[in-house]
Amino acid sequence: MSKRRKSQRAADTTGKREKVRDVFVPRPFEGLTDEPEWIALRELVPAASAPLRLAPDLVEEYGDREVLLATVLPMAAPAMTKPDGRVFIGLQRHQQSGDVSRDLAEALLCALRTEPGGQVTVPPLPGPGPRLQDVLVDGPLEITMHDGFEFWLDPGAADDPTVQASLERANAAIYPTVRLNAARAAYWCQVPEKAHVRWVLPDDEDAALDALARLSAAGTLTLGEQTKFAGMFRAHGRLVPVWDLPEDTPAGEWEQPVADFAKRYAEALADPTPLDAAARRARHGLLGRQLTLR
Numbered sequence: 001m002s003k004r005r006k007s008q009r010a011a012d013t014t015g016k017r018e019k020v021r022d023v024f025v026p027r028p029f030e031g032l033t034d035e036p037e038w039i040a041l042r043e044l045v046p047a048a049s050a051p052l053r054l055a056p057d058l059v060e061e062y063g064d065r066e067v068l069l070a071t072v073l074p075m076a077a078p079a080m081t082k083p084d085g086r087v088f089i090g091l092q093r094h095q096q097s098g099d100v101s102r103d104l105a106e107a108l109l110c111a112l113r114t115e116p117g118g119q120v121t122v123p124p125l126p127g128p129g130p131r132l133q134d135v136l137v138d139g140p141l142e143i144t145m146h147d148g149f150e151f152w153l154d155p156g157a158a159d160d161p162t163v164q165a166s167l168e169r170a171n172a173a174i175y176p177t178v179r180l181n182a183a184r185a186a187y188w189c190q191v192p193e194k195a196h197v198r199w200v201l202p203d204d205e206d207a208a209l210d211a212l213a214r215l216s217a218a219g220t221l222t223l224g225e226q227t228k229f230a231g232m233f234r235a236h237g238r239l240v241p242v243w244d245l246p247e248d249t250p251a252g253e254w255e256q257p258v259a260d261f262a263k264r265y266a267e268a269l270a271d272p273t274p275l276d277a278a279a280r281r282a283r284h285g286l287l288g289r290q291l292t293l294r
Contacts, residue, residue, distance in 0.1 A: 028099055028131075045071050051068055055134065056137075071092055078103070
């Protein structure tokens with residue numbers, strides 16, 4: 001074969017391969033009613049679930065299948081199907097693209113196309129296509145917190161020693177976490193030697209940062225005595241402030257302090273005046289206290 005034909009054949013072969021390009025979406029859950037809770041379940045909560053409703057066109061094509069959103073699935077799988085037709089979608093997974101919403105929608109579609117009880121195969125880079133906002137009926141998430149991952153299992157599955165051992169390993173990684181009623185997407189958790197409150201703020205980052213700066217300048221950024229504002233991190237286009245708390249104070253004791261802080265925060269957020277010098281200094285300081293550990 002001549003060099004020219006070799007080159008042409010190589011070009012033809014290359015032309016048949018479509019390279020999947022990744023796209024970064026900074027706010028993948030934008031537009032969903034419970035955007036902060038989606039973020040919290042992905043970034044903060046070890047074991048929780050919430051039912052999802054398929055969009056009407058998917059119900060017409062696949063039937064009114066029961067779909068359960070889970071923080072994490074066995075082996076951090078993106079999706080799985082049950083023999084009875086139920087579909088589980090995992091928020092926290094090993095492989096992902098730059099658009100979490102597109103990833104989750106593709107995992108859901110792959111699971112719907114898979115025979116009940118079969119192994120679901122999901123591409124690491126799904127490419128262009130529908131997103132969560134396209135495949136679900138939007139609404140508030142009805143979140144159930146779990147102490148363990150038994151909700152993964154079908155009846156009797158835990159009798160298998162291998163399954164039981166795997167479940168015990170997964171449960172051992174769970175740290176105590178409580179969803180607070182005082183603020184949407186606010187969670188108390190207990191980690192070794194300390195406890196935290198972590199709150200996914202629903203507001204624009206700049207506006208939220210200004211409000212926190214006002215509170216910092218006023219000396220009202222903590223949740224009370226023996227608490228410390230530890231810093232904050234960004235998650236999917238939203239700010240997540242974190243407070244260090246005494247380890248031995250139960251989660252329920254923080255409902256009122258968080259409610260009081262939420263009121264102060266709302267007032268600071270609504271303040272239309274420019275930041276004064278103290279608040280500007282506080283804002284600069286907050287930017288220097290961004291956390292990387294979650």
